[in-house]
Amino acid sequence: xxxxxxxFEQLNxxxxxxxxxxxxxxxxAIIDPVLEELDRYMSLLQERGLVLTHVLETHTHADHIxxxxxxxxxxxxxxxxxxxxxxxxADTSARVIEGDTVSAAGIELQVLHTPGHTKDSVxxxxxxxxxxxxxxxxxxxxxxxxxxxxxDGGAGRDDLPGGxxxxxxxxxxxxxxxxxxxxxxxAHDYRNRQPSSLRQQLVTNPHLKxxxxxxxxDYITELKxxxxxxxxxxxxxxxxxxxxxxxxxxxxxxxxxxxxxxxxLGVNDQRVDAITPRQLKMRLEAASTPVxxxxxxxxxxxxxxxxxxxxxxxxxxxxxxxxxxxxxxKDRDVVVLCKIGGRSYTGAxxxxxxxxxxxxxxxxxxxxxxxxxxxxxx
Ligand SMILES: [Fe+2]
Numbered sequence: 001x002x003x004x005x006x007x008f009e010q011l012n013x014x015x016x017x018x019x020x021x022x023x024x025x026x027x028x029a030i031i032d033p034v035l036e037e038l039d040r041y042m043s044l045l046q047e048r049g050l051v052l053t054h055v056l057e058t059h060t061h062a063d064h065i066x067x068x069x070x071x072x073x074x075x076x077x078x079x080x081x082x083x084x085x086x087x088x089x090a091d092t093s094a095r096v097i098e099g100d101t102v103s104a105a106g107i108e109l110q111v112l113h114t115p116g117h118t119k120d121s122v123x124x125x126x127x128x129x130x131x132x133x134x135x136x137x138x139x140x141x142x143x144x145x146x147x148x149x150x151x152d153g154g155a156g157r158d159d160l161p162g163g164x165x166x167x168x169x170x171x172x173x174x175x176x177x178x179x180x181x182x183x184x185x186x187a188h189d190y191r192n193r194q195p196s197s198l199r200q201q202l203v204t205n206p207h208l209k210x211x212x213x214x215x216x217x218d219y220i221t222e223l224k225x226x227x228x229x230x231x232x233x234x235x236x237x238x239x240x241x242x243x244x245x246x247x248x249x250x251x252x253x254x255x256x257x258x259x260x261x262x263x264x265l266g267v268n269d270q271r272v273d274a275i276t277p278r279q280l281k282m283r284l285e286a287a288s289t290p291v292x293x294x295x296x297x298x299x300x301x302x303x304x305x306x307x308x309x310x311x312x313x314x315x316x317x318x319x320x321x322x323x324x325x326x327x328x329x330k331d332r333d334v335v336v337l338c339k340i341g342g343r344s345y346t347g348a349x350x351x352x353x354x355x356x357x358x359x360x361x362x363x364x365x366x367x368x369x370x371x372x373x374x375x376x377x378x
Contacts, residue, residue, distance in 0.1 A: 006106065008138070011044070012037055015190045016064050019143060021126075022050070024106025029054035030077075031124065031143050032187050033067030035245050041067065042074060054094075054104035056080040058145025058187050059121040060087060060238050062160050062231040065248060069241035080104070082113065082120040089241035096122065114147035114175060116168020117156035121147050123175060125182065142182040142198060147171050148207065149186045150193040155207040158220050160231060165220035169213045176208055222342025272348040273360040275335055277372040280362055283333070284308075290333035293326065295319055295347040296366075300339060305366040308337065316343040323354050333358045340365040 006023030012034060018041075022028035028050045033041060045052055052075040055068045059082070069089040072079045081090035083097050096102060098113035102124070109124040124143040131137030142148075146156025147168070155172070158165045180199030202208050211219065233248035240247075275283075283290050292308055294301060295316040301307040314322050316338070326334075334356055338344040344361035351359045362369065 007050075008141075010185075011041065015188050016061075017185065017187055017189060018067075019185060020044075021107055022105035027051050027053045027105040029056060029104040029107065030071065031056045032058055032061070032145070033071055035065040035067040035070055035243065038067045038070050038074075041071065045075070051075075052077045054078050054080055054102070056102065056104065056109065056124060056143075057085065057087075057090070058123065058143060058147075059118045060085055060162075060235065061187075062118075062235050062238075063188075064250060065234060065237050065242055065245060070243040073243060078104075082111075082122045085120040086239045087241050109143075112171075112174060112178075114144070114171035115162075116158055116164055116166075116171045117146040118160070119162040119164075119167075121145050121156075121171070123147055123171075125178065128181065139197070140179060140182040141185055142175070142178060143185050143187075144175065145187045148175055148184060148201065148205065150184060150189055150195065150201065151204045152206060153186075153189060153191065153193055154205060154223075156188070157223075161235060165217045166213060168207075168220065169211075169216040172207055172216075176202060218340060219342070222338065222340055272345060272352055274341075274363040275360040276363050277369045280335060280369070281373065283335075288333075290335045291326075291329045292335055292337060293319075293347065293351075294337045295343050296338050305339065305370055307366075308369070311337065316347055319347050319350050323351075326351070326356075330356050331358070334360075336361045337369075338362075338365050340367050 007028055008021050011018045011020055016034045018033050018037065019031040020028055021031065026049055030041065030052060033055060052071065055071050055077045057066060057068050057080065068079050071077060072089060078094050079090045080094040080096060080102055081087060083095040096111045098111060100111040102109045102111060107126055109126055112123040112125060114121050114123045123145060126141040128140040129135070129138040148155050155168065157163065158168050178198055180197060182198045183195050184198055184201055185195050230249055234250060237247035292311040294307055294311040294313050297315050298313065301313060312326065314325065334351060336344040336347040336351065336359065341361060341363055344365060348359045348361040
C-alpha cells in the first residue's frame with residue numbers, strides 16, 4: 001500500500017485471481033471474487049478497516065462459484081457486470097457496456113466489451129498514475145478476465161456456452177490496440193506466470209500472434225477440447241447468484257478455463273513425432289499400413305476435407321476415455337489426424353502416454369494432405 005497509489009493486491013493463493021484495488025481512503029473494490037475465499041476476504045476487510053464499495057465481475061465464470069453475490073449480500077457493495085450477464089444479482093444501475101466508466105473506490109475503470117470466452121466478458125482498464133515527487137507512480141492496468149491470459153497460457157477457452165472464437169478474435173484486436181505499457185492482470189493463471197505488459201504479451205502470447213480472423217478461428221478450433229459437464233453446473237450456480245459453495249461440484253486443481261491446460265493429463269510437454277503427408281502416402285502404399293486415428297468431430301469427417309480410407313474415428317474430447325477401443329493397436333504404427341495438426345498432436349501425446357509405442361501425428365493435418373493430394377486418398 002502506498003499513500004498515492006493506494007491499495008492493489010491479488011488475494012487468492014490458487015489459479016483463480018481476485019484483485020483488491022482502491023485509491024480513496026479506506027474504500028476498496030474487488031474484481032472477480034471466489035466464493036470459497038469469502039471468509040478470508042471478509043476478515044481482511046475487517047482487519048484493515050476497509051469498506052468494500054464495488055464488486056466487479058469480468059464475466060460469468062464457469063470454473064468456480066463467484067463470491068460476488070455473497071460479498072454484495074454481506075457488505076452492500078454494488079455488483080458490476082456487463083449488461084448481457086445472466087445473473088440477476090448484478091445491480092441494474094451497474095450493468096455496463098463498451099465505453100462506460102466505472103468509478104469505484106477512487107479509481108476510474110474504463111469498460112471494454114471483450115466477448116469470445118463468454119458473451120458478457122469485459123476488460124477493465126485503469127490508466128497509469130504518473131510518478132511525482134512524492135509517489136513512484138503506477139503503470140496502467142488491464143483486468144482482462146479470461147479474454148487474455150499470460151504468455152503461453154493464451155486465453156480462456158471459447159467452447160463453453162456463449163463462447164465464440166470470432167468474437168474472441170475481435171476482442172483481442174481491441175486489446176492489442178491498447179497502450180502497450182498496460183500490465184495485464186488476468187482472471188486465471190495456472191502456472192505461476194507473472195503479470196507483464198501488453199507489449200510483452202504481444203510477443204509471448206500465442207493468442208495475440210498476427211493472424212486473420214479465419215486463421216484464428218482455425219487455431220481455436222484445433223485447441224478446442226469440449227466443455228466439461230461439471231462446468232454447466234457451475235454456470236447454473238452463477239446464473240442463480242448462489243452463495244452456497246456446495247452448489248456445484250468442482251474438481252480439485254483443474255485448469256478448466258485454460259485451453260491448453262484443459263486436458264490435464266500430464267502430457268503437455270511430451271514431444272511426439274510428426275509425419276508429413278508425403279511420408280504418410282508412402283506408408284499407406286507399403287505392405288504394412290499404419291493405423292489411422294482421426295480425432296476431429298464427426299461433422300468434420302463428413303465435410304469438405306472429407307476423411308482418409310479406413311480411419312478409426314475418436315474425437316479428441318473422447319480419446320482419453322476410449323483408449324480401450326484402440327488397445328489392440330498398441331504395438332502398431334499409429335498416425336493421428338485432425339484438421340491442421342493441433343488436436344492430433346495432443347491425441348498423439350495421449351496415446352504415447354498410454355503406452356502406444358509407435359505414434360505420430362500428421363503435420364498440417366487434412367488441410368496439408370488435401371493441398372498435396374487433392375481429394376484422392378493417395
Ligand atoms: Fe472463465
